[in-house]
Amino acid sequence: MTKIVIIPTINELPHLKILVPKLLALGFDILIIDDNSTDGTADFLLESKEKYRGKFDYQIRPKKLGLQSAYFFGFEKSMKKYDLILMMDGDGAHDPCVIPKMLGKISKGADLVIGSRYAKGGKVENFPISRRIISRVGNFLCRKIISKKIFDWTGGFYLWKSSLLEKIINRKYINGFGFQIQMKKYAIKSGAKISEVPINFKNCQNEKSKFRFLMIFEAAKILFFE
Numbered sequence: 001m002t003k004i005v006i007i008p009t010i011n012e013l014p015h016l017k018i019l020v021p022k023l024l025a026l027g028f029d030i031l032i033i034d035d036n037s038t039d040g041t042a043d044f045l046l047e048s049k050e051k052y053r054g055k056f057d058y059q060i061r062p063k064k065l066g067l068q069s070a071y072f073f074g075f076e077k078s079m080k081k082y083d084l085i086l087m088m089d090g091d092g093a094h095d096p097c098v099i100p101k102m103l104g105k106i107s108k109g110a111d112l113v114i115g116s117r118y119a120k121g122g123k124v125e126n127f128p129i130s131r132r133i134i135s136r137v138g139n140f141l142c143r144k145i146i147s148k149k150i151f152d153w154t155g156g157f158y159l160w161k162s163s164l165l166e167k168i169i170n171r172k173y174i175n176g177f178g179f180q181i182q183m184k185k186y187a188i189k190s191g192a193k194i195s196e197v198p199i200n201f202k203n204c205q206n207e208k209s210k211f212r213f214l215m216i217f218e219a220a221k222i223l224f225f226e
Helices: 013-025 041-051 067-078 096-107 129-145 162-168 179-189 209-225
Strands: 003-009 029-034 056-060 084-087 112-116 123-125 158-161 194-198 200-202
Touching (some): 003 013, 013 041, 013 096, 029 041, 029 067, 041 056, 067 084, 067 179, 096 112, 096 158, 112 179, 179 194
Parallel strands (some): 003 029, 003 084, 029 056, 112 194, 123 200
Antiparallel strands (some): 084 158
């Protein structure tokens, strides 16, 4: 199966330098969507495209335009060309060592594999208490209201079959972090087979509280009004 990883990024150059060779060694092509980083990422992207011809591509956007728009740009660019599409962070939070296990789930018939913090064996490092509570409450509500088939509703580490993405890509999505909940919700409604692989998630972000609370409102809108 042909496979590509889409990585939205902004000012994460040290992590990208480590991550890119590991992903290429796993047989993935790479598409990086950069929101105008100021840390030299543009030079690294250009050098990598020349070095890994045909395996590496990128898009530099003029400003920070958000995670949802970055991924959907990548989906539209990749779905017709690749069988599998991996979504992951570029900041070191997602360890590529679990990707072979995720591929193994695909080979056994899964349409979507989630790198799961909350499945048995998963764990989280460096989460502040406030964010840990918000994450747990959000996942509890999603499991109660949408489906108990998924343990980790709010993470960002997924391996999709393109055939599944094509079924759900044209649904209505909010322009915020909650789109990832929506995608899984629509995947379940489409009858997709979903598996989870436990991961050790290393929180590398210093998000402002207002963004974390914004996620609560987004999740509430999805749960109760859509």
